[in-house]
Amino acid sequence: MDTTFQATFTAADILAQLDDYAEKFQFPMLDNGYVYLADSRLSAYGDRERWILLIEVIGYNYRAGGHSGIENCLYFFGNCLPFEPGVQNFNFLSVTDDCEDGDTFDPEKRDTLHPKAVSMLLNGETIPVSHDPAYYSARGVELEKAPAIRIWEFLRAVIVDHREGFLALEEEIRDRIPKDLPLVLRLDEWHHNDLAGEEKPSSTETFQLIAQMLETGDPAYYQPTKAANNHWKNWPDGGTL
Incomplete structure (x- = not known):
């Protein structure tokens, strides 16, 4: 059965929001100077009228210290969120x-x-x-x-x-987004933009492809050619401020 469609939003709308919050430093910076990166995950949800992108960033924030410093920060973007996109204090998960x-x-x-x-x-x-x-x-x-x-x-x-113990449970995610919005893509590895190097999400293949996928409802749009770089070893400046 063909489940593709033409959404009421466009890929350009999605990328514009991601860029807007990147300019506000409300978009994941994997080499955040205060956080030692440990892991990350990306999830995309969408239908004809709604879209949500969630990026989980698990790391150690040395300013908090101890168990308080071990956190999973949930970065949400979308057009149907019950809160402002980007980073919110209630979207930090502490699990240890x-x-x-x-x-x-x-x-x-x-x-x-x-x-x-x-x-x-x-x-x-x-x-x-x-x-x-x-x-x-x-x-x-x-x-x-x-x-x-x-x-x-x-x-x-x-x-x-x-790993599963540090990631957000699906019910924790659904407490924050519409429960009926389909999950269309989940990635453990992807090519992330270098925000500290002023690379915008809109100029990054990963987010271009995801935006097209959400606009069309066709997961086949996500066919990346760039090597994944979201592993912590690729972001050595994280936590070094």
Whole structure:
């Protein structure tokens, strides 16, 4: 069955909104100087009259510190949101906490895993904490000041095994957007614009293709040629201010 259509909005409308919020620094900057990037996900929702783009950015904000610094920031854009697009305080998700075994992070050494931590809570479930350098190396994380383990190093490693626990649950997303709006695309990897380098979303293939896809309702429009770059290793300036 052909489900394509001609929407009441245009791809140009979508890209104009993304550019507008990028100019306001309300669009994901994967090398945000205050946040060590750990992971990200993109979801697009749409029908003939409505569209929403959600970009989740999971990282460690060292200004908040500890569990408060581990956050999933939900960036929403669209024409049917019940709130202003961009970043809103109520769209930050915090999913980790100490468990009864003790402190996860060292209260005396800021931004460091507690040397005696053995577990922590992720969405209320207990998960193990590792201090083995081989555990981190196997997940692509090299410890800068071993044996100390920085919180962002821990986050980047543990998210490999427990990614779903850090991402927004579909019900959490649906609490913020129309429940009947179809999900049309979800990406774990894509080519993201370099906002710090003044690259606009509208000049980026990823968002051009997604905008065309939403306008036509045809997922086949999303056929990227640019290599994905949203992995944290591609944004080394994140968290370095």
